Amino acid sequence: MGVEGIGARVVRKEDKRFITGKGRYVDDIKLVGMTHAHFVRSPHAHAKVKKIDSSAALDMPGVVAVLTGQQLVDDKVGNLICGWAITSKDGSPMKMGAWPAMAPETVRFVGQAVAVVIADSKNLARDAAEAVVVDYEELPAVADVHAAIKSGAPQLHPEAPGNQVYDWVIGDEGATDAAFAKAANVVKLDVTNNRLAPNAMEPRAAIADYDAAEEHFTLYTTSQNPHVARLVLSAFYNIAPEHKLRVIAPDVGGGFGSKIFIYPEEMVALWASKKVGRPVKWTGDRTEAFLTDAHGRDHVTHAEMAFDANNKITGLKVKTYANFGAYMSLFSSSVPTYLYATLLSGQYNIPAIHAEVVGVYTNTTPVDAYRGAGRPEASYLIERLMETAARQLKVDPAQLRRTNFITQFPHQTPVIMAYDTGDFNASLDAAMKAIDYAGFPARKAQAKAQGKLRGLGVSCYIEACGIAPSKAVGSLGAGVGLWESAEVRVNPVGTIEILTGSHSHGQGHETTFCQLVADRLGIPISQVSIVHGDTDKVQFGMGTYGSRSAAVGLTAILKAMEKMEAKAKKIAAHALEASEADIVIENGEFKVTGTDKAIALPMVALAAYTAHNLPEGMEPGLKESAFYDPTNFTFPAGAYICELEVDPGTGKTSFVNFVAADDFGRLINPMIVEGQVHGGLVQGIGQALLEHAIYDANGQPVTASFMDYAMPRAEDVPSFNLSHTTTLCPGNPLGIKGCGEAGAIGASAAVINAITDAIGKNNLEMPATPDRVWRTIHAA
């Protein structure tokens, strides 16, 4: 592997600029003549926009323009799209209301834009936005998913009667009913998966620059997938044809899914830059992030699990209501369906599953993918059910899991997914050993003597990552393919640039992707650069989400490397007068195996570009590209065990230990993997203990700042005890499964299982705030 190859704990190349403040984010970019946008946003959750009076604002200093939703309509800018078509159980397509980038007639959530002020400075734009007078006629609003589906509830979109987007089913209902009819025991559980606000450190931002002479747009934006942004902006929003639109996502400060989507602000900035003839910059503030970044989760679920007399699971029934907010965001429809219900088998052999998911509109911020996207909801549900079942059946929770683990692979679940490999017992063994599972009863007794309630909770998660085989997702309704592309450019002096369609917004690609190249060629990573995030530089790409960049993006790089190496070997063999089959690559040299004859990579590269003496018929140059489409999802899995104490006087939870034993397949850089797990675990713990985006009954957000929305801090989380068990993924040549989302998927169930164990009461919703835990302890 070499000191910087696969498996090495290489320090991140990109951290020098991030740590020294030299990162280049969208807001750092300043263009000549740049104007600034400030949006006029609805204070109402639901209202008719009767009149917008911009006259006072237009008279204010520095104001260039005030643009409204009606002008967007007049200019035929398209409505926002949802890119995954879901079909209801009655065969009808999902029912979507129109989402214009600025509302011309009706606003449906607090924070929805109705107009934008373009001015010479950010502050002048903000001043003038306050002078735009909008006459609203308030309408009744609904924020709660159950209230929204009641008859007589306020209706959001005429296209979706009863506020229902779809009523979708998966699995075999007859077989599941039959399993329940024969069940020895049935375990029932109601759970709410709390709504979360993503809160990337960098708020969203955009700079749009229109070149009138070339009729060409450049958009700098905080995107996880700039090529998809260009595709959608071109194909659906009529901004410009693809070759007249360049999208650049420079350094991006965290995404967690929230920067996958194409939002109204980027569209409006592009359109406005052409209208005013100057570059337009918009940088959201934290309040706008709370109000307009797509939220995550927000499920209400009833589930039942059937067991036979030997505690084997025989069936699972699930009914979930998914809150989509006021509009269908880009991939929202897929999250509670194909990214959720397809994982309901968990790590277990479940012969029959039936799930129904009802998608519901409410007067709240749109909901879409957030770290894990559907899989945390599935994992939380199954792992809470398993713990509940263990308590009800009076068996050890670890043993109940072992009784039901899938041990033969490949394994076809009843809900589409075919697990390729795994060793669930190995992960659970590792986690139980790390936490000293056997010693827990003694520790619990000891804590009790000190007035503390100690609990232990297990969570055995599985996820589907490496998103995704294009043909498979296409057959399920996806509007795009989910392959990845790469290009390897060997420069004439032997340095290498890797162009990738993956996008790094904190993941460390500039290091890990170089490690693959270093591993294959035996050169230091300092000789390799990663180029990403610019549609003019990289031909195409699908971006970074769904733990896909290593499994899919890095495999594409590997494929391009293999092509490049094959050509380089031909050149080397020609120069060394040897057989191509005898050439091996070691320490940056092409060697004739078993001899001391060698030619260094720079000399091969130079030969390729001088082209003075290439093999007969060979094209000059040393540059290859590849597209890689995976054949299956990958299935990272693991076991998390959390030990904690609850203070009965305050309900406050304190961690004693948190162990995570993950199987991610091959690790490129274990240090970076650990960082990904740490971050994911903190987000999972945040969901379990702290975070909750709350609306009142009228759709007013209650948690639109950090004064009310509780983000996890360092003091809220323990020092994690991580380990890895490994089964290599057979679906890609590197054996990689992906690690970006695991922590957020597996952690919350472990925490709630532990708290409910500690307090001896099974029903406890997230977030388990001290108040809620205290009330649960003392409830009659």
Added chain:
Amino acid sequence: MYKTTYHRASSVDEAISLFGKSSEAKFLAGGQTLLPVMKQRLASPSDVIDLGKIKELQGVELSGDVLTIKAATTYYDIMTNADVKKVIPAIAHLTSVLGDPAVRYRGTIGGSIANNDPAADFPAALVALAATVKTNKRSISADDFFKGLFTTALEDGEIITAVSFPIPAKAGYEKMRHPASRFALTGVFVAQAKSGEVRVAATGASQSGVMRVGAIEAALKANWSPSAIDGVSISANGLLADIHGTAEYRANLVKVMAQRAVAAAG
């Protein structure tokens, strides 16, 4: 932030003079409340008069049985002051759990009590210790100073110069942090004066701001020990309720935090 004019006063007299010349001036101490509020455009003072660099408002003095903390002394300076740690360690502890390091380096005792946030820590210390607030005009007892939510006895243009604390026989402070803001969800300061008087003040609990807790005072007067509070019942009436804590939960916290504060006080 709206346009404003910033002044750095070099003395209390200059600050008062500047205040008199402005239409809608605000005094700025550590800026941990005023500046965020201005950035959110919820306040738009014509002038901001910075008191933070006034030398006569800095520092801690120990004189006999009285500890005096000047108004513009930062939490960090209070927390690390040897006299504070020696004579009223409960105040050093209170400042060590107030906000976060950034807040503690900038925020001041004067700024905290002048703002009188119902969840701020210092009002509980002042009330329980029967402190005296010194201004450029007068001395005000803590009981008279705090007048409900974000309201104090301060008159327009009056500047707090210092707070004087009688050194107690025993004192302790414990709080439950608000999960999001890290203000006190509820905090309780208990103090036994050298005279034997017991005063207990809770912050973050009451809809009217800092409050004395008579039932706990009576129990502790009879028996200064955590278990003396076991039988006390705190009513949830009039207590704050929000997404992070019901009124019943806060009532419980008043009792539990008081017990822990007594334990900490020794």
